[in-house]
Amino acid sequence: MPISRPKNLPDYVFLPPEVAKRHAENTRNGLYNLLPSEVSWKNRYDFLKARGYLLRPRYHPEWKPSWTGTNIAPEFCEDSIKIRHFHVIDAERISDGKQVAIKTVSNDGDELRVSQLVTAIGGAENHCVSALEVFPDPLNDKRSLLTMPYMRPYNNPGLQTVGEVVAFVSQMLKGLAFLHRNRIAHRDIAPPNIMMDARPLYPDGHHPVRMHCAPDAIHDAIPLSRADHPVKYYYVDFGLSTHFFQGASSLVTGRIGRDMEIPELSDTIPYDAYKADIYALGNLLDKEFLQLFCNVDFLRPLIDCMKQRTPDLRPPAEELVKMFQQVRALVPDNDIRWRLVQRSEQPYEKFLNDTVAVARGGISNLKRMVG
Numbered sequence: 001m002p003i004s005r006p007k008n009l010p011d012y013v014f015l016p017p018e019v020a021k022r023h024a025e026n027t028r029n030g031l032y033n034l035l036p037s038e039v040s041w042k043n044r045y046d047f048l049k050a051r052g053y054l055l056r057p058r059y060h061p062e063w064k065p066s067w068t069g070t071n072i073a074p075e076f077c078e079d080s081i082k083i084r085h086f087h088v089i090d091a092e093r094i095s096d097g098k099q100v101a102i103k104t105v106s107n108d109g110d111e112l113r114v115s116q117l118v119t120a121i122g123g124a125e126n127h128c129v130s131a132l133e134v135f136p137d138p139l140n141d142k143r144s145l146l147t148m149p150y151m152r153p154y155n156n157p158g159l160q161t162v163g164e165v166v167a168f169v170s171q172m173l174k175g176l177a178f179l180h181r182n183r184i185a186h187r188d189i190a191p192p193n194i195m196m197d198a199r200p201l202y203p204d205g206h207h208p209v210r211m212h213c214a215p216d217a218i219h220d221a222i223p224l225s226r227a228d229h230p231v232k233y234y235y236v237d238f239g240l241s242t243h244f245f246q247g248a249s250s251l252v253t254g255r256i257g258r259d260m261e262i263p264e265l266s267d268t269i270p271y272d273a274y275k276a277d278i279y280a281l282g283n284l285l286d287k288e289f290l291q292l293f294c295n296v297d298f299l300r301p302l303i304d305c306m307k308q309r310t311p312d313l314r315p316p317a318e319e320l321v322k323m324f325q326q327v328r329a330l331v332p333d334n335d336i337r338w339r340l341v342q343r344s345e346q347p348y349e350k351f352l353n354d355t356v357a358v359a360r361g362g363i364s365n366l367k368r369m370v371g
Contacts, residue, residue, distance in 0.1 A: 013076040013218060020071035027065055032074060034058070037086030040139060047138045053091040053102065053147065058082075078217040081209050090150060090208035093132075099150035099208055100132060104143050105239070114184055114238040115146060121182060127175025129195070129236045150208060151195035154233050155288070157223050163336040164226045165289050165296055166328055171233045173324055176281055177317035179235070183244040185273030186235055189280035190258035191288065193237045200229035227337070242273055250274050259283055263309050275311035278320070282306025293340045298331050 015023065026032070034042060042059045049055075057063060058079040067077045074080040083089050088103045105111050118128040129148050137143040159165055172194065179186055186193075198206075206221035207213045214221045240256050251270035259280045264271040282303045289296050290303055302324055308314050315323065341350065 009072070009076075010218065013072050015071045015073050017071065023074055024068070027068065027074070032065055032080055034063075035082055035086075038083060040086075041083070041089050043139060044137075044145075048091065048102070048145075049094075051133075051135060052094050053100065054094050055089065055091050056081075059089075076218050078207070078215075081207070081217060084209060091147075099205070101148050101150050103146045103148065104137055104140075105146050107142055107144055109239070110241050110243050111238045112144060112146065114241045114243050115148075117182070117243065118179075118184070118238075121178075123178065125174045125178045127171050127178065127232070127234050128238075129234045148236075149197065151234060151236060152198040152206075152211060153192070154194045154196045155191065156211060157201075159226065160339060161227050161336075162295055162331070162338055162340060165293075165299075165340065166331070166336060167230060168233055169285060169289075169299065169302075169324060170321075170328070172235075172281060172285075173317065173321045175233070175235055176277060177321050180274050180277070180317045183246070183248075183250075184238075185242045185244070185250065185252070186238065186240075186277050186280075187242060187252075187273055188237060188240040188257040188259075189235070189277055189284060191284060192258065193235060194233060194284075195236050196231045196233050198223075198231060200224065200231055201226065244273075264311055272311055274316070275314050278306050278314045278317060279308075279311070282314075292342060294343045295335065295338065295341045298327055302327060 038059065041055060042061060042063070045055050045059050045061055056079065057066070058081070063079065065074070065077070066079050067074050087105075088101055091100050091102050092098070093100050112131075112134060115129075115131040116134065118126060119130040129151060131146055131148060133147040134144050135147075137145050154168065159168065176186075176189075201223040202221055203224070204221075205215045207215055207217050210217055212221060213219065242252060244250055250273050252273045253267055253270055255265045255267050257265075257276075257280065261283055262276050262279045264276065282305075285299060286303050286307065290299050302320065305313075305315055305323070306320065339354075
C-alpha cells in the first residue's frame with residue numbers, strides 16, 4: 001500500500017520511507033498502545049462524554065493511530081501523546097470548548113470537601129483551584145471524578161522580571177491567608193502544587209501534555225510576556241489538606257507532604273499545621289527565588305520570618321500579607337520592572353542579558369503606547 005503524504009504540514013514531520021516502515025512496525029508491535037493507566041480513561045470515555053466532557057481522540061474506545069498509512073512521525077501526531085499522571089487527565093468541556101482537568105479522588109478524606117468548600121466561598125483572595133463538577137466514578141464506587149479548570153505549572157515558562165516574582169509572592173501569601181482564615185491547612189505546599197491559569201500567555205492555547213507545543217502538537221506555542229499579560233496563581237491538590245471545625249485545635253501529626261525540611265514534622269508529636277504551611281511556603285520562595293536571583297534580596301526578611309525553626313515565631317499568614325505590602329512599598333518601580341538576575345551570572349553574561357532586557361523593554365513599551 002503506498003504511503004500517503006497529507007498536505008499543509010511542515011516538512012519536518014515527515015519521515016524517510018525506511019524510517020516510516022520501522023515506525024509502522026513498532027506501531028503494529030504495540031509501542032504506542034495505551035498504557036494500563038490510560039485504559040481506565042478509555043473505559044470512562046462514553047460516560048464522560050455523556051456528562052459533557054470530551055477526552056482526546058487517543059482515548060476513544062475505537063481509537064486507531066492517526067499516523068497509520070502515512071509517513072508522518074508519530075511524535076508529531078497528537079494522539080501519540082500519553083498522559084503523565086495516571087489519576088489526572090485533560091479534557092474539553094463540550095459546552096464551551098474550554099480545557100479542564102479531571103482527577104480521580106477518594107470519597108474518604110478531605111480533598112473533595114476542601115475543594116468544594118473553597119469553591120463555594122469564592123472571593124478575590126481565593127487562590128485555590130475551583131471544583132467545577134463532581135460525579136461518581138463509574139469504575140469505582142469508592143472514588144469520584146473531580147473536574148477542575150486546566151492549569152499549567154506556575155514556572156513553565158519561568159518568571160522573567162522582579163515584578164512577576166512580586167505578583168507571585170503577593171498572590172500566594174493572600175491565598176494562604178485565605179485558606180487559614182477558613183480553617184484549612186494545605187499541608188503539601190511545594191512547586192508541583194502551585195499552578196497558574198496561563199490563558200493570558202497562550203491566547204491560542206497549547207497542548208495540555210506537551211506544553212511547549214501548540215494544540216496540534218506540531219508547531220511551537222510561543223508565550224506572551226507575563227509583564228504585559230498578568231496571570232493568576234493557584235494552590236492545587238488538597239489530597240493531604242485538613243479542614244478544622246470551628247474552635248478545633250490546629251495541631252496535627254504526620255510526616256507528610258513533599259517538603260520534608262519542615263523542622264517540626266513528626267508522626268508522634270503534634271505540631272501546628274498552619275505554621276508548617278508557612279514554613280513550606282517560605283522554603284519554596286527561598287529555593288525558587290532568593291537563592292537563585294540576586295535582585296530579590298528584599299524578600300529575605302520575609303522569608304527569614306517564615307522559616308524560623310521555632311514554629312511560634314513564624315507570623316500568621318495575615319500578618320505576612322501586611323509585612324510583604326510594606327516591603328513591596330520600599331522597592332523602586334524601576335527595580336520592579338527589571339529582569340531577574342541570576343546569582344551565577346558572569347559579567348559578560350550580565351552585559352548581554354541586560355542588553356536584551358533593555359531591547360525587550362523598549363518593544364514592550366512601544367506596544368503599550370500604540371495599543
